[in-house]
Amino acid sequence: MAKPRPRKLKDVDPELTAYLDIDELKAIGGDEYNIKTMSPNTEVPPCVECGGPTENHGKFDKILIDIVSVDRRKQFARLHYYFYKYRCLNKVPGHENCNALFQKQVGFVSSENAKITRRYEDEVMRLAMYESLTDVRKDMKSYIVKGHQKDLISKPAMSKVIKRWVEEKDAHRVFISPAALLMYTYHSSVNDFIVVADVEPHSPCRIIEVIPTVTEAAIRSFLAKIDIGGLLAIVVDCNPILYETVKDIVPRSKVMVDTDSLRRVLRDEFKIFIYERLKRYQKYVRELFLAGPDAQALISNEDRAKMRRLQKNDEGLENAYSAYAGLYVLLQKHRDISELTSWKEVLNETNQSTFVLTTSYMETYIEELARYRQGAHPKEGDSIYDEIYSLNQKIESYFPISTDEVFRARMLYSDFSKSIDKKWQGIDVSELKSIIDNMIKTGGLEEHER
Ligand SMILES: [Zn+2]
Missing domain, CATH: 3.30.420 (Nucleotidyltransferase; domain 5)
Structure with missing residues (x-):
């Protein structure tokens, strides 16, 4: 078989190559929609299996759908990608010949069987990050070049792209042993x-x-x-x-x-209480109580007077709020964790049911909460x-x-x-x-x- 001669790089179209904008490829002809392209690296590589010598096994081509930018507007394009396959010539005495048949690895597609480029896949992913696949397709409709509706892949195909994209990212992770x-x-x-x-x-x-x-x-x-x-x-x-x-x-x-996570449980439980207790009041009044003592400085005198008035007329509210605010400060100001036990002692019966999760977690995790406080030395706020x-x-x-x-x-x-x-x-x-x-x-x- 006559060895096919690689296209010479003198065929490169610099303008189209710049427009194609894929580092490892040169455009060798075509137009803005149909781009003929190949890798400028036409050296015959060593065998991927055994490292032995190889020969050119022939020229192949495939079509990949890509996305290019025209005046900052994106549009689909077709890459007519030309590439070579190589066969290993290595003869190992006493063993079967290697005979491996392969093509060079390239980065602009995610696999040899891909029908779209990595750039296309990335685009699907970028859009899917913040919108539904229906909207992704709606957005990408504007990339269609007249008469080539099929360049827009289906929703199930997009789902596959996303799955593979994330799997590939996952595979590149390195879990160094963290401290x-x-x-x-x-x-x-x-x-x-x-x-x-x-x-x-x-x-x-x-x-x-x-x-x-x-x-x-x-x-x-x-x-x-x-x-x-x-x-x-x-x-x-x-x-x-x-x-x-x-x-x-x-x-x-x-x-x-984490003591801050217990503060979140406390807040969530108090939220249920305060929304029920003050359900006839405006939301902002309920939020005043929920805000936590650290935000109290921002409350106007008028609102603070309102909070005091409400508590004066409702002992249950006063008790619950003081329990909430008390523990909130304890957990936030990073004081000695042993004070937590004294917090529980002052809870009355009603409050115990209001803060049932908080209390139970506090009891179960007391050692771990204390250890967090001792070890972490977190900065306030x-x-x-x-x-x-x-x-x-x-x-x-x-x-x-x-x-x-x-x-x-x-x-x-x-x-x-x-x-x-x-x-x-x-x-x-x-x-x-x-x-x-x-x-x-x-x-x-x-x-x-x-
Ligand atoms: Zn080989």
């Missing part, structure tokens, strides 16, 4: 999940995993990937499933319960628990309900500024916060990128 882990649950209106963050001393807190369910099996399977022996501390919230499972796997002396909680709340309220994959991708992989990172080691909480804020503000994408 300390945080595991916080979150209950949204549709699902429960666990956010896992790595807290190395002297470096920013990074989210390294989102477990899309709160079950013993899921927690166990995550912890199996972590070097438990090297772990100095693991901080959990008050969720009993999480606490019990972690305590079963990690030595109890390393388990801590700088609660990583609150930061992650409010991130979860934002995602829940601003973005549509999604599959577990999209949901995890929003938390873990929404930073598109980094291309395929071989060693993904988590995303800074503060970085994610600004990405999510930007997604909310701009609808997820810069206007010119849409």
Whole structure:
């Protein structure tokens, strides 16, 4: 068989190549919609199996749907991609000949069987981060070049792309043995999940995993990937499933319960009470009580007088509020945890039922709460628990309900500024916060990128 001669690079169309804008490819002809392209690297490579010599096995081509930008407007295009296959010539005495048949690895597609480019897949993913697949398709309709409706892939095809995209990202993760882990649950209106963050001393807190369910099996399977022996501390919230499972796997002396998460339980219980007790009042009055003592300084004298008046006429309200405010301060100001026990002693019977979860968690986790307080030395008003909680709340309220994959991708992989990172080691909480804020503000994408 005559060896096919590679197209010479003198055929390169520089203008079309710039327009194609894929680092590893040169355009060798065509137009803005049909782009003929190949890799400028036409060297015959060593065998991928054995490293032996190979020969050119022939030229092949395939068509891939891509997305290019024309005057900052995106549109679909077809890449006519030309490539070579190579066959190994290595003859090993006493063994079968290698004979491996392969093509060079390229980065602009995610697999040899892909029908769309990675750039196309990324676009689906970027849009799916903040809108439903129906809306993704609606948005991408504007990319269609007249007469080529089929370039827009179907919803099921998009779902597959998303699944594969997230799996690939997951595969690039490296779980270095962390010194300390945080595991916080979150209950949204549709699902429960666990956010896992790595807290190395002297470096920013990074989210390294989102477990899309709160079950013993899921927690166990995550912890199996972590070097438990090297772990100095693991901080959990008050969720009993999480606490019990972690305590079963990690030595109890390393388990801590975040006092800020108990403050959240306290607040949630008091919220139920105050919304019932003051249901005939305006929402803002109820929120005044709920705000917590740290926010009291911001309350006007008039409102403060109103709060006092209400308490004067309602002993139950006065008692509950004083119990709430008392523990809130204890938990927030990072005082000696032994004071918690005295808080419980002053609770009257009505309050005990109002704060039934708070009290029961406090009793069960008292050692772990104390250990957290001793070990963590958190700065006042700088609660990583609150930061992650409010991130979860934002995602829940601003973005549509999604599959577990999209949901995890929003938390873990929404930073598109980094291309395929071989060693993904988590995303800074503060970085994610600004990405999510930007997604909310701009609808997820810069206007010119849409
Ligand atoms: Zn070989």
